[in-house]
Amino acid sequence: MSQNKFEFKEFHWLMDMLQTIDVGLIVIDRDFHVQVWNSFMQNHSGKPPHEVIGHDLFGQCTDINEAWFRRKVESVLLLKNRAFTTWEQRPYLIRFKNYRPITGVAEFMYQNVTLIPLLSADNSINHIGVIIYDVTDIATSKLQLQKVNSELETLSRTDRLTGLFNRGYWEEQLASEFQRAKRTKQASCMVMFDIDHFKKVNDTYGHPAGDEVIRATAATLNRCKRTTDVAGRYGGEEFGVILIDTIDKNATVFTERLRKQIEQNSVVHEGRSINYTISLGIAQVDETFSNYKQWIERSDQALYQAKEGGRNQSVVYTGDKD
Amino acid sequence: MTLRVLICDDSNMARKQMARALPRDWDVEVSFAGNGAEALEVVKAGKGEVLFLDLNMPVMDGYQVLEAVRAQDLSTLTIVVSGDIQPEAYERVTQLGALAFIKKPVAVTEIETILDRYGIRGDTRGDLREIDADIQVNFLDSCQEIANVAMGRAGDLLARVLGVFVQLSIPKVNLIAISELRMALQQVGDGEDLSAVCQGFIGAGIAGEALLIFDEASFSDIAELMNYSGDIDDAVQLELFMDIANILLGACLTGIADQLDISFSQGHPVVLGQHVNVSDLLKGNAGQWKNTLAIEIGYHIEGRKIKCDLLLLFTEDSVPDLEQRLSYIID
Numbered sequence: 001m002s003q004n005k006f007e008f009k010e011f012h013w014l015m016d017m018l019q020t021i022d023v024g025l026i027v028i029d030r031d032f033h034v035q036v037w038n039s040f041m042q043n044h045s046g047k048p049p050h051e052v053i054g055h056d057l058f059g060q061c062t063d064i065n066e067a068w069f070r071r072k073v074e075s076v077l078l079l080k081n082r083a084f085t086t087w088e089q090r091p092y093l094i095r096f097k098n099y100r101p102i103t104g105v106a107e108f109m110y111q112n113v114t115l116i117p118l119l120s121a122d123n124s125i126n127h128i129g130v131i132i133y134d135v136t137d138i139a140t141s142k143l144q145l146q147k148v149n150s151e152l153e154t155l156s157r158t159d160r161l162t163g164l165f166n167r168g169y170w171e172e173q174l175a176s177e178f179q180r181a182k183r184t185k186q187a188s189c190m191v192m193f194d195i196d197h198f199k200k201v202n203d204t205y206g207h208p209a210g211d212e213v214i215r216a217t218a219a220t221l222n223r224c225k226r227t228t229d230v231a232g233r234y235g236g237e238e239f240g241v242i243l244i245d246t247i248d249k250n251a252t253v254f255t256e257r258l259r260k261q262i263e264q265n266s267v268v269h270e271g272r273s274i275n276y277t278i279s280l281g282i283a284q285v286d287e288t289f290s291n292y293k294q295w296i297e298r299s300d301q302a303l304y305q306a307k308e309g310g311r312n313q314s315v316v317y318t319g320d321k322d
Numbered sequence: 323m324t325l326r327v328l329i330c331d332d333s334n335m336a337r338k339q340m341a342r343a344l345p346r347d348w349d350v351e352v353s354f355a356g357n358g359a360e361a362l363e364v365v366k367a368g369k370g371e372v373l374f375l376d377l378n379m380p381v382m383d384g385y386q387v388l389e390a391v392r393a394q395d396l397s398t399l400t401i402v403v404s405g406d407i408q409p410e411a412y413e414r415v416t417q418l419g420a421l422a423f424i425k426k427p428v429a430v431t432e433i434e435t436i437l438d439r440y441g442i443r444g445d446t447r448g449d450l451r452e453i454d455a456d457i458q459v460n461f462l463d464s465c466q467e468i469a470n471v472a473m474g475r476a477g478d479l480l481a482r483v484l485g486v487f488v489q490l491s492i493p494k495v496n497l498i499a500i501s502e503l504r505m506a507l508q509q510v511g512d513g514e515d516l517s518a519v520c521q522g523f524i525g526a527g528i529a530g531e532a533l534l535i536f537d538e539a540s541f542s543d544i545a546e547l548m549n550y551s552g553d554i555d556d557a558v559q560l561e562l563f564m565d566i567a568n569i570l571l572g573a574c575l576t577g578i579a580d581q582l583d584i585s586f587s588q589g590h591p592v593v594l595g596q597h598v599n600v601s602d603l604l605k606g607n608a609g610q611w612k613n614t615l616a617i618e619i620g621y622h623i624e625g626r627k628i629k630c631d632l633l634l635l636f637t638e639d640s641v642p643d644l645e646q647r648l649s650y651i652i653d
Contacts, residue, residue, distance in 0.1 A: 081572040084591050112590045
C-alpha cells in the first residue's frame, strides 16, 4: 500500500517534469487523437489541454500538413522505428509565432521533430510520441551564415577596382568553359587585351588617373559584351574575355567595337582629358589543346602580334607565322 | 551413429555462435568452413551431411553453394543461417533447395525445433561436448558479425518499404586514425553529387556517429519506388533522403543495441549537405578524437541505380566497453 502511494507520488513529480520541460510533447493514438499535450504545447499554441485532449490533432492544429504527417506516422507504426524530421526539410510541424520581442529574429519557431513509437504493456504499439524542439536560434544562425558565405563568395570572386571577376575566378570560368567546349565541340573564343602605353598614363597623370583609366575600360567592356560573355581583370592593365559559342570571325566584331569605343572616348581626370587605346588578341578554342593554359598562350601570342603590328588593333591567332 | 555437421560462415564469431547453439546431447562431428568453396570441398569429402550455411560470404556465397549442391547432386541437408532476412532472400534459398531458414543471431530453441521437425536429430543422443571451445574470436571479427546482423535488419526494412531486393555486402570493420577517415570516405563515393546525414548515438559507454552517404543519382529511382510524382527538387530530395536515413540509421542502431543488450539515445540527425563531395563532408573537423572504430556497410538495390553507404564511427573511448559487451555474447 505504502509502495503504491510512493509510486503515485513519484508519478506526480514525473508528470510535473514532463509538463514544465521546455520541449513540446504530444502523444497521439493510431487515430491521431491527442492523448498528451504538455505546457509547452499549451503555451505556444494558446490551446489548453482540455480543449485538445481526446480530439483529432488535425482538427486542432489546422496548419499541420496532414498528408505529410500521416505518412511519417504510418511509417513509424509500420517499421516500429523512430523518425526524425529537421527544420531544413520542413521549417515547422505546427506554426508558432515568434514570442520573443527582443531576441527573436525569425517570424516563426523553427522546429525539429522526433516521432517515437510507444510500446504498450502488451508489447503492441498504439501510441506515438511527438517531441517538438525549438531550434529557431540554430536555424536562423545557420541561415545567416549561409547568406554571409554567399556574400563572401561574391566578394572573393570580384576585382575591387573594376567590379569585374578577379583573375582567380575568371580562370576557373575559363577552365570550365574549356571543358564544356571540348565536350560539346562548340566554338568558343577568348580575348586578351591590354591598355597601350599604360605606364605613360601613370607617369604623366599619376596613379589615381591610371586607376580611373582602368575603371573606364572595364565600364566600356561591360557595355560592349553580351550578358553571357565572361569578363575578368587578368592583371594590372590586362583583361580577359570569354566569348561563349562564338567563332573567331565574329569575335573580331566584338573586339573592333570595343577598340573603337575606347579610342573615341576620353577619360576626364581632375579636369584633364586622357585619350588612350587598347590592343587585342583573339584565339579560338582548338581540340588539340590538352588544357586551358594553351588557350591563354595563343591569345597572348595574338596580343603580342597586335602590339608588334603597331598597337590599337585586334589580331586573330592564325598559327605559327615562322 | 555420429552425424557429420558442417558450419559454413566467414565470421569466426558466427561459427562459434552456431556451434554453441547446437544441442549439447547431439551425437555429431562438427567441421567448419570459411566460405562456400571450402564448404563444397568438405561436403564432397562426406563431412557435411547437415550444412549450416551463411549467405553473405567472400569467394563463394551461400546462393552459389546451394546452386552447386543442386547441380552436382551433392548429398547434404542445408539449413541457411543468415543476417539477411528479407522475404525475398528466404524465397530464393527455399527455391534453391534449402531445408530451412534461420535468422541470425541463432537461438538454441529454434535450432532444436528445426532439427526435430525434420527428424535430423533422431535418437542419436551423444555426450555433452564443447565443440566451440577452440574457436578464437577477435574484436574486429565480432564487430563485423554484429554489424552484419544489424545491416540485415535495416536492409529488410528498406526492402519492405521500397518493395525491392536489397543487395547486401560484407561489412568492413577497421580501427583507423581520424586522418585516414577521409581516405576511407573517398572509397565510398568519388562523385561530386552526394547527400549526407549524420546522427549521434550514445548508450552504456558506447558512443559515436552514424553517417549515411547517398549517391544523388539514386533519387529518381527512389522517388519512383516511393510513388513521388512531379519534380525532384532539393526539398523533395531532402524529404526522400531523410525517410531512407530514418529507416537505415534507426534499424541499424537498434539492431546493434539489441544484440549488445543496451539501448542508444539517438541525437537529432544533422544534414551535412546536399550536392557535396566527400572532401566537403569533413571540412573543419579537426576533432578531438585520434582514432575511430569504423564499420562500413554498403547497400545496393538490385536492378536500380540506388546506392548508399552507412558508416558507423565509434569513439575510441567506446572500444573497451564494446569489447566487454561483445565478450558477454561470445562467452
